[in-house]
Amino acid sequence: xxxxxxxxxxxxxxxxxxxxxxxxxxxxxxxxxxxRARSFGWTFVTxxxxxxxxxxLIVLSDEPRPSAxxxxxxxxxxxxxxxxxxxxxxPLQAYQSLGSEWEAETFDQLTLSGLSPRQILGGKWLSAALxxxxxxxxxxxxxxxxxxxxxxxxxxxxxxxxxxLATSFWASALALAVSSMAxxxxxxxxxxVLIAVATFMGVGMVASFAMxxxxxxxxxxxxxxxxxxxxxxxxxxxxxxxxxxxxCGQLAHPEENTSTPLRVLTLAGTVLVLAWVALAAWLxxxxxxxxxxxxxxxxxxxxxxxxxWTAERQRLGRRVAHDLARPGSRTRMxxxxxxxxxxxxxxxxxxxxxxxxxxxxxGAEFGGSFHMDESRWLGVWLLCYYSxxxxxxxxxxxxxxxxxxxxxxxxxxxxxxxAACVVVPAVAGLLFGSNFxxxxxxxxxxxxxxxxxxDGSLSMPTVVSVVVLGVxxxxxxxxxIFRGTKEILRARAGRFDDDDPAxxxxxxxxxxx
Amino acid sequence: MVATTKEPLLEVDTITKxxxxxxxxxxxxxxxxxxxxxxxxxxxxxGKTTTMRIAATLELPDRGDVRVAGRSAxxxxxxxxxxxxxxPDAYGTYAATTVxxxxxxxxxxxxxxxxxxxRAIDSVTDFTGLRPLLEKPISxxxxxxxxxxxxxxxxxxxxxxxxxxxxxxGLDPRARVELRELIRILADxxxxxxxxxxxxxxxxxxxxxxxxxxxxxxxxxxxIATLSAGADAAKGxxxxxxxxxxxxxxxxxxxxxxxxxxxRREREGVVFGxxxxxxxxxxxxxxxxxxGLRPVEFHGxxxxxxxxxxxxxxxxxx
Ligand SMILES: Nc1ncnc2c1ncn2[C@@H]1O[C@H](COP(=O)(O)OP(=O)(O)O)[C@@H](O)[C@H]1O
Ligand SMILES: [Mg+2]
Numbered sequence: 046x047x048x049x050x051x052x053x054x055x056x057x058x059x060x061x062x063x064x065x066x067x068x069x070x071x072x073x074x075x076x077x078x079x080x081r082a083r084s085f086g087w088t089f090v091t092x093x094x095x096x097x098x099x100x101x102l103i104v105l106s107d108e109p110r111p112s113a114x115x116x117x118x119x120x121x122x123x124x125x126x127x128x129x130x131x132x133x134x135x136p137l138q139a140y141q142s143l144g145s146e147w148e149a150e151t152f153d154q155l156t157l158s159g160l161s162p163r164q165i166l167g168g169k170w171l172s173a174a175l176x177x178x179x180x181x182x183x184x185x186x187x188x189x190x191x192x193x194x195x196x197x198x199x200x201x202x203x204x205x206x207x208x209x210l211a212t213s214f215w216a217s218a219l220a221l222a223v224s225s226m227a228x229x230x231x232x233x234x235x236x237x238v239l240i241a242v243a244t245f246m247g248v249g250m251v252a253s254f255a256m257x258x259x260x261x262x263x264x265x266x267x268x269x270x271x272x273x274x275x276x277x278x279x280x281x282x283x284x285x286x287x288x289x290x291x292x293c294g295q296l297a298h299p300e301e302n303t304s305t306p307l308r309v310l311t312l313a314g315t316v317l318v319l320a321w322v323a324l325a326a327w328l329x330x331x332x333x334x335x336x337x338x339x340x341x342x343x344x345x346x347x348x349x350x351x352x353x354w355t356a357e358r359q360r361l362g363r364r365v366a367h368d369l370a371r372p373g374s375r376t377r378m379x380x381x382x383x384x385x386x387x388x389x390x391x392x393x394x395x396x397x398x399x400x401x402x403x404x405x406x407x408g409a410e411f412g413g414s415f416h417m418d419e420s421r422w423l424g425v426w427l428l429c430y431y432s433x434x435x436x437x438x439x440x441x442x443x444x445x446x447x448x449x450x451x452x453x454x455x456x457x458x459x460x461x462x463x464a465a466c467v468v469v470p471a472v473a474g475l476l477f478g479s480n481f482x483x484x485x486x487x488x489x490x491x492x493x494x495x496x497x498x499x500d501g502s503l504s505m506p507t508v509v510s511v512v513v514l515g516v517x518x519x520x521x522x523x524x525x526i527f528r529g530t531k532e533i534l535r536a537r538a539g540r541f542d543d544d545d546p547a548x549x550x551x552x553x554x555x556x557x558x
Numbered sequence: 559m560v561a562t563t564k565e566p567l568l569e570v571d572t573i574t575k576x577x578x579x580x581x582x583x584x585x586x587x588x589x590x591x592x593x594x595x596x597x598x599x600x601x602x603x604x605g606k607t608t609t610m611r612i613a614a615t616l617e618l619p620d621r622g623d624v625r626v627a628g629r630s631a632x633x634x635x636x637x638x639x640x641x642x643x644x645x646p647d648a649y650g651t652y653a654a655t656t657v658x659x660x661x662x663x664x665x666x667x668x669x670x671x672x673x674x675x676x677r678a679i680d681s682v683t684d685f686t687g688l689r690p691l692l693e694k695p696i697s698x699x700x701x702x703x704x705x706x707x708x709x710x711x712x713x714x715x716x717x718x719x720x721x722x723x724x725x726x727x728g729l730d731p732r733a734r735v736e737l738r739e740l741i742r743i744l745a746d747x748x749x750x751x752x753x754x755x756x757x758x759x760x761x762x763x764x765x766x767x768x769x770x771x772x773x774x775x776x777x778x779x780x781x782i783a784t785l786s787a788g789a790d791a792a793k794g795x796x797x798x799x800x801x802x803x804x805x806x807x808x809x810x811x812x813x814x815x816x817x818x819x820x821x822r823r824e825r826e827g828v829v830f831g832x833x834x835x836x837x838x839x840x841x842x843x844x845x846x847x848x849x850g851l852r853p854v855e856f857h858g859x860x861x862x863x864x865x866x867x868x869x870x871x872x873x874x875x876x
Contacts, residue, residue, distance in 0.1 A: 066675075070666035074652070074659075081654045149650035153616050154711070158667035159639050298635045299618045367633045547571040547622040551630035558628055 070160065071168020075142065076175065089183060092130045096123060096187055117259060120191040124205060124255045127184050128248035131177040131213035136220035136244055137237065139173040143224040144233055162296035166221055166289060173217035181210060198262030204274065205255040211278060212251055215285040216244050222288035225295035272330030276339070279321045283314035287350075300364040302376070304357060304385035308393055311350065312383075315397060318343055319404050323411040336408040341423040341499075344401030348431040351398070354390025355439040356455045358446050359525070361386055361532055363543060367552055369536040381533045387446055388529030391436045391522050398428040419501035426498055429515025430491045434463045437518040440525050467492065488514065567592045567750035568613065568719050573622030575608055581774055582608045585622070588769040588779045590750040592718070595741060597765035598754040605774040606754040607647060610721050613752070614644035626719055643717035645708050647724040651696045657683075658692040661710055668715040682710040686740070702733030709740065720744060722753040726760045738764045797839070799846075800827035800855040808851045815842055832858060 065073050099122055143166070146152040155165055188206070191197055220240050227233050264270055290310050294303030319340065326336045361369070365385055368376040376384070382393040402424030409421065438459045445451040466489040474482025486493050488510035497503050535541075543549060566589035575583045583605040590596040598606050611617040613624040615635040624631040626638045651660060661683060665675045683689045686706040691699065699707065705725055712720065722741070726734050742764050745751050755761050761768070762782055770777040770785075778785055801808045809828045813821045817834035832839060836858075843856050 066666075066671045070663060073666060074663045077659060078652060078654065149652065150646075150648060151650045151652060153614075153644075153646065154649065154664070155667065156616065157614060157639055157642075157644055158664055159636070159669060159715070160667045298615060300632055300635065364633050364635075545621050545623075547573070548630075548632060550571060551623045551625055551633055554625060554628050555630055555633055 069164055069168040069171060071155075071165055072171045072175070075168060075172035079172070079176070088130065088134055089180065092126050092180065093183055096126050096184070100187065100190070117197065117256075120188075120197050120202070120259060121252070121256055123184060123187055123191055124209070124252050125248065127181065127206075127209055128251055129245075130180040131209055132216050132248045132251065133241065133244045135173050135176045135180070135213060136216040137241060138176065139169055139217045140220040140224040140237060140240055142169055142172070143221055147228050148230075156296075156298075162293040165296060166225070166292050169221055170214075170217055170289060173221075174214055177210060177213040177217070181206065197259060198265075200265055201259050201262035204265060205258060208255070208277075209251060211281060212247060215281050215288075216247060218285040218288040218292075220244075222292035222295075225292035268329070269331060272325045272328075272335070276318075276322060276325060276331065280318055283318055286310060287314060291353075300362050302362060302365045302368070302385055304354065304390070305376075305379065305383050308354065308383050308390075311347070312397065315343060315347060315400065319401075323408070326408075326411040333409045333411065336411050337405055337421055337423070340401060340405035340408040341427065344398055344405060344424040344427045347394070347397050347401055348427055348435065351390070351394035351431060352435055352456045352459060355387055355394055355435050356442075356446050356452045356459070357385060357387040357390050358448075358452065359387050359443050359529070361536060363541075363548060366536040366541055366543075367555065369533070370539040370541070370552075371556070377537065381530055384533060386529050386532070387439055387443055388522070388525040389533075391439065392526055392529075394431060394436065395428070395519070398424075398431050402428045419503060420499050423495065423498050426491075426494060426511050429511045429518075432516075432518030432522075433514040434466070434491075434518075435459055437521045438462050440522045443525055463491075466490070565592070566590060567627055568721075568752060569625040570609065570613060571623050571625065573609065573612055573619040573624065575605075575612060575617065575619050583612070583619075584774045586771065586774070586776050587622075588776060590719075590752050590767075592750050593745055593748050594766040595745045595751045595753060595761075595764050597758070597761040597768040598752055598771065599758050599761065599768050600754075600756065600771035600777075602756050604756075604771045606756075606771060607723055608774075609771070610644065610723050610752065610754060611646075614642060614721055615639055616644070640715070641717055642719045642721060643712035643715070644721045645705075645712045645723060645725060647727065649708055651704075651707075653697075655696055656692070657688055657694055657696060657699070657707060660696055660707065661688075661714070664711045665714050670714070678714050678716075682713045685713065685743075686710040701728050702730065702736075705729065705733070705737065709737075713744075718749055720749050720751045720753075722751065724754055724756070726755060726757075734760065795832050795839075795858045796829065797832045797858045798824070798827055798829050798855065799853055799857070802852040802854055803850070808846075811846070811849055811851060815845070817842070827855065 100119055146155060146165075188202065192199060192202065223236050223240060224233075227236055258264065287307070287310060290307050294307060297303050322331070322336055322339045325331045326333055331339075362385060365376060368374045369384075371377070382389050382396060405424030406421050439446070439455060442455045442458060445455055467485055470482045470487050470489055471485045474480070474484075481487060488494060488507050494503065494507060494511060497507075541549070541552070543552075568590040570586055570588050572585050572587050573583055574581070574585055586605070586609055588596070598609070600606050608617065612619050613626070613631060615631045615638050618632070623633075624638075626641045629637040629641065631638045652663075655663075658679075661679050662675070665679050668678075670678050683692065686709055688703070688706055688710055691703060696704070696707065709722075709725070712722075720741075725741075726737055729737060741751055741753060745764075745766075753761060753765075758768070765782065767779065767781045768785065769779045799808070799812070805823065805826060805828065809821050809823060812818055812828060812830055817832050817838055819831040819833060821828055821830040823829075832842075834842075839858050843853065846853055846856070
């Protein structure tokens, strides 16, 4: 079954037995599996051989070229191969590795073994990270060779390698999150192809950026680079953390409260990103205008993510309700907006986006250059649009959010609603002969309003209309926010609306324990 | 040692579960005390697996709940998972994994560390007799050995409640006997064991009690003796008689006697239901002889397990 070589590897691993207790069990299992399975070895060998062969061809090609050119094209080859290995193959392998737990019907056993979703997904993530690291290590001799051929700046090369490694970790987290969402075979295949395409495009982007950087290594020293680079790392890491936590939620027991951790993480991530941007501006690493832009971007991103919480099932889970009633439980200490349920999700999103909006208004001050341009209100318009395009449909369609599929349908409706709001007035414009409407230049079109606002050329009527949209969205949500808060108060007081006598008996038994 | 307490360790409390329009399990309730083996019997598609998966926190009931040592599967799934061992009917294994690695992985997953882990692995592989097979790849194991491996994995964290879904299906007779012995030992250690089967006789020797399910509803619960007695009273016993003389005459005579219901010809004999007691049956035999019929076989049989099962379920197919 196993050849000599890999059994020695496995045996070597067994020698670290006492140490292995510290590691995540999934990681130990995956490492054992990929040492034994051929696929990883083949990928590894193929990549190295391809680099060696093409590298040799480049070096030996009789076309006379300056040495600097040679080093650069060799490094380009390295970046591509490294990118394909760590950014495409490793994430796809992580995607499959989680999927195989369902296909081989081993996932239930993992669940029953008491491994938490975080341990399961974390093990998979770590093992993907380990594979990326191994690939990177295998390339070190080639990288050294490329460097010796000259024409390559060592610092730039280091930055490129860090970017490749970081994006590889993020891509694996994304692949795992996507993998956690679908169990049906057909869907999984489609998603697999999508991830393959997306990661391949990612390699293209990373490679072209890398080439630019390697071509002009002095840009690393320029103002702004450090700020952009570190902000990129911070934002990417926060997003990857979000993906990871989302994936964990997908693997959890259906009565488990998966919403609160995701909301806490989002809040913490937002604060971290905004604080980092402010600090970078204060240090002079990024221009103060960039603070405003990043604040608005963050607010917009949060608006999109808010589709998740705003369209959640309205009711508290029975498990959460039980937890709320238990004296001394941690859930009891949480503010209502962090508890699961669409209405509380709406409150959370309003708070989060307001934070982003306020930050955008005052952001430029961190760079020490306060200005009164209209662009600083971008965050506020985003908040209004969230209220109208996300929170309002969610409130009107709340009763369709009972099940996961229904909630996704509602999220789709939000997108369609936005599209309709952009297009329908244009059609009306055709009928009534209004040029503004035909050119889709109206307040219901955020894709026109937001760039205008960034330019600081919004008209007063437009501003008023956008604010009205926001207020309408908020008003539509008021009743359900009221009900959602009441539900929390009742649950805290130990009063449940559960009509299931068996659950009531369980709750009494559990409270006695 | 049989546990002294009769407090139920596993309580299934009016669970209902539908898949789309199809009601797989409806209002199912029963309980299993410590130290008892409860057979969960019903035809294919009756809802056994669904019930067991709900008890194992792998599926969420639409209504109702399952409690394991007082912990609710709904409100404290993690607590329940620590207490139970669930052996599914179909289970997957990892490719290119040996028995030792498989058991070791789950021992780690159960959070066992260092010496404790090695001890647990030794103990379960000894118990299931897997010790000599440790270095074998799982793909090369026989069905019986795979069942043992699954059982070994299930026992790693020493659960107080065992839920075994059709563990005997597909096993050869010897493996089946060995499995029954293992189950009995586990129950004698004080564990509550719920074991399902679509064949009653597979389990009758080791079960202290049974819960019979059909079409998602419980038809009967209790120990086998009580259930058989109840079925006897309802349905009576069945008598087989064979005569040297004219069978038609015998059938006509029997049909007129007290307590006799539904006579029919079967091969050379007559089979009839009899609702009287043993005394009445002896009288009937005497009268038959006096009548000049010459019985060579006259034999009342108590309802057997197969009949009990047929009696309890209506044989509705799903
Ligand atoms: N995941 C599922 N989706 C749809 N129907 C299911 C699912 N699981 C079980 N069923 C249906 O529920 C019924 C009970 O199934 P099951 O509990 O597996 O029965 P048993 O284990 O007694 O053979 C069957 O009719 C089966 O088709
Ligand atoms: Mg079954």
